[in-house]
Structures are given as C-alpha cells and as structure tokens.
Amino acid sequence: MENDEVLVKVEGLSKKFCKDLKTSLWYGIKDLISGVKGNKNERVLRPKEFWAVKDVNFELKRGECLGLIGHNGAGKSTLLKILNGLIKPDSGQVTIKGRVGALIELGAGFNPILSGRENIYNNGAILGFSRKEIDDKLEEIIDFAEIREFIDMPVQNYSSGMKVRLGFAVAAQMEPDVLIIDEVLAVGDVGFKIKCYNKISEMTSKCAVIFVSHSMPQIARVCTDCILLNRGVGEYFEGDVGRAIEAYDKSFFKEESTINVISDYFSVEEIFINGNSMLKSNSRIKLSFGKQLLVNSKLRFLNDFKLSKVQFSLVITDKSQRAVAIAENEFDTKLKLIDNVINFNVNIQELNLTSNIYSLTLNVIGRTVNNTRIVLGRVLYFSELEVIGKKQESYAPVILNSKWG
Numbered sequence: 001m002e003n004d005e006v007l008v009k010v011e012g013l014s015k016k017f018c019k020d021l022k023t024s025l026w027y028g029i030k031d032l033i034s035g036v037k038g039n040k041n042e043r044v045l046r047p048k049e050f051w052a053v054k055d056v057n058f059e060l061k062r063g064e065c066l067g068l069i070g071h072n073g074a075g076k077s078t079l080l081k082i083l084n085g086l087i088k089p090d091s092g093q094v095t096i097k098g099r100v101g102a103l104i105e106l107g108a109g110f111n112p113i114l115s116g117r118e119n120i121y122n123n124g125a126i127l128g129f130s131r132k133e134i135d136d137k138l139e140e141i142i143d144f145a146e147i148r149e150f151i152d153m154p155v156q157n158y159s160s161g162m163k164v165r166l167g168f169a170v171a172a173q174m175e176p177d178v179l180i181i182d183e184v185l186a187v188g189d190v191g192f193k194i195k196c197y198n199k200i201s202e203m204t205s206k207c208a209v210i211f212v213s214h215s216m217p218q219i220a221r222v223c224t225d226c227i228l229l230n231r232g233v234g235e236y237f238e239g240d241v242g243r244a245i246e247a248y249d250k251s252f253f254k255e256e257s258t259i260n261v262i263s264d265y266f267s268v269e270e271i272f273i274n275g276n277s278m279l280k281s282n283s284r285i286k287l288s289f290g291k292q293l294l295v296n297s298k299l300r301f302l303n304d305f306k307l308s309k310v311q312f313s314l315v316i317t318d319k320s321q322r323a324v325a326i327a328e329n330e331f332d333t334k335l336k337l338i339d340n341v342i343n344f345n346v347n348i349q350e351l352n353l354t355s356n357i358y359s360l361t362l363n364v365i366g367r368t369v370n371n372t373r374i375v376l377g378r379v380l381y382f383s384e385l386e387v388i389g390k391k392q393e394s395y396a397p398v399i400l401n402s403k404w405g
C-alpha cells in the first residue's frame with residue numbers, strides 16, 4: 001500500500017441541471033436524439049439550465065482527506081454523487097482506484113424492504129466481498145452501528161439516525177480505499193457523530209476520504225485539503241484548510257448589515273464598538289487578538305416601563321451561530337433609567353479569540369418588582385467582528401491564558 005498513490009483523479013468535471021422539469025424532459029429527449037446522431041453539445045447552457053458543478057479538478061492520494069464546503073446549493077452533493085457513480089457528468093472524467101465506501105443520501109444504497117442484516121450482505125456483495133468475508137465483518141459492522149436489536153428489522157422501519165448508523169458502519173468497515181461521506185452524518189446523535197469523526201481520522205491514514213460538511217470545526221479536524229464550491233465552481237485549497245475556512249467565512253459577509261432589534265420594550269438609540277457607531281457606519285469591526293473590546297449602548301425604553309433589575313449579556317457567536325463567548329453583568333444591577341434611557345458600557349480587556357469572523361448579539365433580561373424574570377429583547381448580530389493576528393489550525397475559537405510547567 002503506497003502512501004502517495006493517487007486514488008481519486010477528477011478532471012474538468014461539469015454537471016448541469018435544468019430549473020424547470022418540463023424543459024428538462026424536453027432537453028432530455030433532444031439530447032437523446034442528438035446523442036444517437038453523435039452531435040453532443042454538453043458544454044453549452046441552454047435557457048433555464050445552470051451549472052451545478054463546473055470544471056472541477058483535483059487529485060486525492062491515500063492518506064488525504066478532502067473537505068467539500070460551500071453554501072447551500074453550491075454543488076457539494078452533486079459532486080459526491082458523480083464521484084460515487086450515482087449521476088453521470090456532462091463532461092469531464094473521474095478515475096477512482098480501489099473500493100469505494102459511501103454514505104451519501106439517507107437510506108440510499110439500502111433496499112428498504114430488506115433487513116439491516118440482509119442489506120449488509122447486499123452492500124458487501126456489491127463491493128466485491130464473498131459471503132465468507134462478509135460473515136467475518138458482520139459482527140464488527142453491527143457493533144459499530146450499535147443497532148443489534150434491530151438488525152433483523154426492515155430498513156424502511158429504521159429511524160433516520162439508525163439508517164445513518166448502519167450506512168456509516170457499512171461504508172467504514174468494508175475497508176474502502178476511498179470513503180465518501182456527505183452531510184447526512186449530521187443526523188446521527190452526538191455520541192455516534194464523535195465515534196464517526198474518530199473513525200474518519202483513523203481511516204484517513206489508510207484510504208482517501210472525501211467529506212462534506214457545514215461544520216467548520218469538523219472540517220478543520222479531519223481534512224487535509226479543501227474545495228470551496230460556489231455555484232458549482234471549485235476553489236482548491238491544497239494543504240491549507242485554514243485558508244479555505246477563512247474564504248468560506250468571508251463569503252457570508254455582507255457589506256451593509258442592519259441592526260435587528262427584537263423587543264416590545266426598548267429601541268436602540270446608539271451602539272458604539274471601540275468608539276465606532278454601529279448605527280452610522282458599516283457594522284464591521286476589525287480587532288487584533290488580545291486587544292480591548294469596548295461596547296457602549298443607549299437603549300430607550302417605553303414610557304410606562306417599570307422594572308427593578310436588568311441584565312445585559314453580550315454574546316459572541318461564530319459563523320455557524322455557535323456561541324463561543326459571553327460577557328454579562330450581575331443581575332442585581334439597579335435599573336438606571338434617565339428620561340427612559342439606559343446607558344451601559346461593557347469593557348472586555350483582552351479578547352483572546354483566534355483569527356476569524358464573529359458576530360455580536362445583545363440580550364436584555366429584566367426582573368419585575370416581584371422578581372419574575374422577563375426577556376426584554378435582543379439586538380441581533382449588530383456587529384461583525386473580524387479578529388486578526390492569531391491563526392489557529394484546529395479552529396478553536398478561544399486561546400486560554402495558561403502556564404506550562
């Protein structure tokens with residue numbers, strides 16, 4: 001088993017789809033006729049057609065894991081389906097060496113009326129294993145999937161999670177040379193997902209893995225290379241997953257973002273970040289790692305507003321909307337309303353977030369005179385915060401202050 005052996009070679013791969021079913025059927029008939037005549041014109045788009053995958057090229061060796069990332073509809077699943085031979089490309093070529101294990105669509109590859117056990121035998125046979133070889137692997141697959149008590153039940157009665165468990169176990173335990181995993185893994189519960197990601201990391205040394213995910217921490221964890229797809233066009237980041245994730249994050253950035261206030265109790269008169277007005281300017285703030293983040297805000301409450309205490313929490317979320325840090329005041333702060341306006345300041349002296357783009361949200365919680373907790377409102381994503389100066393390959397958002405002995 002050579003380690004620099006190219007297992008997947010993709011050259012000029014393109015696939016177009018049609019937005020309209022009737023037109024698509026009509027083009028299908030026309031293509032069939034022109035195909036018979038030997039007059040194919042695959043590289044031209046006709047009305048209502050678009051490229052789902054456009055001129056994608058890459059090579060993948062044993063020991064490499066390629067992450068496919070991109071917005072919804074970017075073409076990731078289409079590319080995987082072409083690689084797995086489920087759909088035919090309009091042009092280009094895929095060369096795959098060895099056995100392919102794939103988990104693409106939920107339940108795809110399984111016969112719904114057959115039991116889990118029978119499906120394992122079917123899949124094994126398709127992959128070229130003899131009955132005896134499958135017998136030897138059966139227990140491992142059932143153990144990995146952890147669905148022993150349901151293994152003789154028809155797959156059509158499996159829950160989504162159970163289908164994913166069986167699908168991944170079959171794909172991973174059949175010693176594939178190329179392992180193709182789509183986002184369906186997300187359906188599994190947390191325990192199973194962790195087990196799968198560990199398995200993928202373990203397998204990467206023995207095979208080539210192609211992995212689709214919207215979870216950048218997972219991409220950072222398992223991938224060695226990345227392709228960022230945008231409307232079918234791939235940008236290849238060879239050996240630089242960090243830069244691919246950065247480009248993915250940046251692709252979400254809008255030049256102008258408006259402040260979105262959800263509250264029946266207050267409106268926002270002003271929010272400053274490090275002295276920059278979020279109402280007046282483009283709400284993107286650039287900050288170096290470890291520097292100060294200062295937020296000042298002025299909220300105007302309704303005239304008849306009566307509360308005894310208020311709590312503000314400033315939540316920092318990453319691009320996948322995961323809260324990565326929070327700063328909040330003590331709940332017993334007396335509400336200081338002057339002309340129905342509250343001013344508050346938050347000073348975070350050292351923001352130890354790694355280089356990335358984050359969003360800021362403000363939550364305002366109150367307590368009535370009889371101490372009932374009440375959510376007064378939220379100011380959503382009022383700033384995009386771009387932290388620079390501390391790249392972190394493992395995509396960990398926070399660097400902890402630590403002393404090492």
Ligand SMILES: Nc1ncnc2c1ncn2[C@@H]1O[C@H](COP(=O)(O)OP(=O)(O)OP(=O)(O)O)[C@@H](O)[C@H]1O
Pocket residue numbers: 017018019052070071072073074075076077078079183
């Ligand atoms: N069979 C089909 N017929 C027509 N259009 C299709 C077909 N399959 C996919 N598409 C379109 O091709 C584009 C790419 O779809 P694809 O499923 O590959 O995207 P994706 O990157 O996997 O998206 P997501 O992140 O949402 O899963 C989309 O616009 C989709 O609507």
